[in-house]
Amino acid sequence: MTTITQNSVPTTTRRPVRDEMIAFAIMTVLLLVVPFTGVYPFFVMQGLCFALLACAFNLLIGYGGLLSFGHAMFLGTAGYVSGHALKVWGLPPELAIVAGTAAAFGLSVITGLIAIRRQGIYFAMITLALSQLLYFIYLQAPFTHGEDGIQGIPQGKLFGFIDLSNTDTLYFVVLAGFLIGFLIIYRAINSPFGEVLKAIRENEPRAVSLGYKTDQYKLLAFILSGTLAGFAGALKVFVAQNASLTDVHWTMSGEIVLMTLVGGLGTVFGPVVGAFVIIAMQQYLAGFGQWVTVIQGVIFVACVLTFRRGIVGEIGHLFKRSL
Amino acid sequence: MGGICLADDIILETNGLTKEFAGFFAVRDVNLRVRRGHIHALIGPNGAGKTTCFNLLTKFLRPSAGQIMYKGRDITAMAPADVARLGLVRSFQISAVFPHLTALENVRVALQRQHGSSFDFWRSKSVLDKYNQRARELLDDVGLSEFTDTPAGEMAYGRKRALEIATTLALDPEMMLLDEPMAGMGHEDIDKIAALIKRISAKYTILMVEHNLSVVANLSDVITVLTRGQVLAEGNYNDLTQDPRVKEAYLGAGHG
Numbered sequence: 001m002t003t004i005t006q007n008s009v010p011t012t013t014r015r016p017v018r019d020e021m022i023a024f025a026i027m028t029v030l031l032l033v034v035p036f037t038g039v040y041p042f043f044v045m046q047g048l049c050f051a052l053l054a055c056a057f058n059l060l061i062g063y064g065g066l067l068s069f070g071h072a073m074f075l076g077t078a079g080y081v082s083g084h085a086l087k088v089w090g091l092p093p094e095l096a097i098v099a100g101t102a103a104a105f106g107l108s109v110i111t112g113l114i115a116i117r118r119q120g121i122y123f124a125m126i127t128l129a130l131s132q133l134l135y136f137i138y139l140q141a142p143f144t145h146g147e148d149g150i151q152g153i154p155q156g157k158l159f160g161f162i163d164l165s166n167t168d169t170l171y172f173v174v175l176a177g178f179l180i181g182f183l184i185i186y187r188a189i190n191s192p193f194g195e196v197l198k199a200i201r202e203n204e205p206r207a208v209s210l211g212y213k214t215d216q217y218k219l220l221a222f223i224l225s226g227t228l229a230g231f232a233g234a235l236k237v238f239v240a241q242n243a244s245l246t247d248v249h250w251t252m253s254g255e256i257v258l259m260t261l262v263g264g265l266g267t268v269f270g271p272v273v274g275a276f277v278i279i280a281m282q283q284y285l286a287g288f289g290q291w292v293t294v295i296q297g298v299i300f301v302a303c304v305l306t307f308r309r310g311i312v313g314e315i316g317h318l319f320k321r322s323l
Numbered sequence: 324m325g326g327i328c329l330a331d332d333i334i335l336e337t338n339g340l341t342k343e344f345a346g347f348f349a350v351r352d353v354n355l356r357v358r359r360g361h362i363h364a365l366i367g368p369n370g371a372g373k374t375t376c377f378n379l380l381t382k383f384l385r386p387s388a389g390q391i392m393y394k395g396r397d398i399t400a401m402a403p404a405d406v407a408r409l410g411l412v413r414s415f416q417i418s419a420v421f422p423h424l425t426a427l428e429n430v431r432v433a434l435q436r437q438h439g440s441s442f443d444f445w446r447s448k449s450v451l452d453k454y455n456q457r458a459r460e461l462l463d464d465v466g467l468s469e470f471t472d473t474p475a476g477e478m479a480y481g482r483k484r485a486l487e488i489a490t491t492l493a494l495d496p497e498m499m500l501l502d503e504p505m506a507g508m509g510h511e512d513i514d515k516i517a518a519l520i521k522r523i524s525a526k527y528t529i530l531m532v533e534h535n536l537s538v539v540a541n542l543s544d545v546i547t548v549l550t551r552g553q554v555l556a557e558g559n560y561n562d563l564t565q566d567p568r569v570k571e572a573y574l575g576a577g578h579g
Contacts, residue, residue: 187444187445187446187447188444188445190447190448191443191444191445191446191447191448192435192440192441192442192443192446192448192450192451193441193442193443193444194444194448195424195428195431195432195435195441195448195451196432196435196436196441198421198423198424199421199424199432202421202422202423202424203419203420203421203422205383205415205419206415206419206420206421207432208383208403208404208407209381209403209407209412209413209414209415209419210407210412210432210433210436210490210494211404211405211407211408211412211436211437211494212404212436212441213402213404214404216442217441217442220442220444224444
């Protein structure tokens with residue numbers, strides 16, 4: 001797995017911060033005008049949730065070099081907990097989001113402590129095994145309603161006065177949530193912690209020889225990533241108004257990997273682009289039925305064979321910019 | 324080693340150090356005494372157990388038997404990162420830099436560790452700018468001042484090794500363990516790195532593993548020769564070149 005990271009991480013040249021700020025401004029403006037363009041808002045909201053999820057995943061693999069193949073468990077767990085909190089406990093939206101995110105946090109601490117002991121493919125396998133374990137628990141547990149999932153989740157009023165059943169309002173709330181999550185990840189990447197994380201990704205034995213207890217850094221990255229993936233899952237509940245097994249299934253974990261690879265591993269904006277590309281494909285190619293999966297597979301192969309840096313990574317490489 | 328060694332003079336010591344891999348003894352009953360302030364070289368032909376020995380000392384391998392004492396303290400069971408924190412810092416045979424970080428950032432990663440804040444994911448990395456001054460000094464020291472903003476991966480091999488030494492020096496270690504610092508280098512680079520090692524040895528104790536006897540000839544105070552995992556001979560360069568056993572080990576039987 002290390003080979004994927006090593007070959008595709010873009011080289012940082014020329015004032016990356018300014019480029020990233022311009023890209024961030026463009027992204028934010030584009031997302032702000034969406035409700036006025038006639039694009040189906042639920043499609044964009046779903047995209048934002050997946051984009052945040054992929055960004056959280058990218059924090060772990062792109063900057064920590066750890067490939068998790070079970071990130072759906074954080075998405076799904078937060079979704080179930082938030083959904084249950086809204087529908088059964090009748091909690092207000094803000095507390096439901098906190099509950100879902102907190103559940104993902106707790107889960108990431110436990111799974112992180114187990115998974116972080118192994119590296120490379122073994123790390124991926126352990127995260128996959130843990131997420132499958134959780135999948136079968138959710139299949140049986142009464143509160144998830146098994147195959148049916150939690151349906152018809154009320155959106156409620158955020159802080160008691162922001163009505164989330166209004167599509168435009170919901171859009172800006174989801175957008176705000178996405179931007180907050182995105183900025184937290186961006187800051188983590190560019191923090192003293194992020195520097196150590198990159199050093200560990202680049203050469204773990206050397207980081208150890210400099211006196212870093214690398215397991216602790218990897219665990220913190222895992223917890224940050226899992227918690228933010230959970231935050232994405234909690235937001236998604238308000239968009240989809242349901243929480244189902246799809247979100248904890250291993251194919252979802254695979255899609256997260258795909259989104260990040262297509263957009264550009266280890267790039268700041270890649271996962272956002274990748275997430276929108278993948279869900280756009282699912283949306284607009286839906287007419288092809290089963291063939292969507294085949295088309296996705298072909299894209300994955302093409303991506304790995306021809307443009308390993310991903311869409312954003314290749315663009316950045318072309319213009320010698322770090323995005 | 325003439326004269327009486329005071330216990331204080333010995334910074335690193337091994338007693339009966341042994342590493343067995345499923346019946347094969349890569350290192351067997353090695354007793355090393357490294358004196359403070361010395362450049363001590365560990366040499367031997369291929370497969371003599373130099374690198375295994377080295378990895379035992381830096382805790383990257385766990386010994387099957389024996390004891391490692393550093394500054395009078397038993398470090399046999401310690402984790403590698405903890406040993407590094409005690410001031411015993413290693414280098415690697417393949418140059419160990421962080422390729423996508425610039426030279427300055429490479430050194431800064433080492434500086435940052437001692438000063439805490441390495442877990443702060445909520446702060447901007449601009450808080451690390453306070454280490455830039457010291458990092459530049461260190462880069463200057465090894466002759467890399469022009470390459471401050473060059474990604475380490477794009478630097479020439481000899482410069483990567485120099486950068487590695489600058490990064491190690493950033494930890495302000497008491498003792499440096501260098502694993503074949505001249506491996507794979509041209510003559511010009513060898514001379515530069517040798518001069519650099521000589522210079523830094525004024526402040527630090529150095530134990531280096533080297534394949535080539537002539538490289539360490541002018542550099543080391545004491546040379547230990549390993550063959551088949553065991554200590555064959557120890558002394559300075561002149562003593563060793565006279566030793567028939569050393570000649571045999573290097574040139575094969577018949578030359579002694």
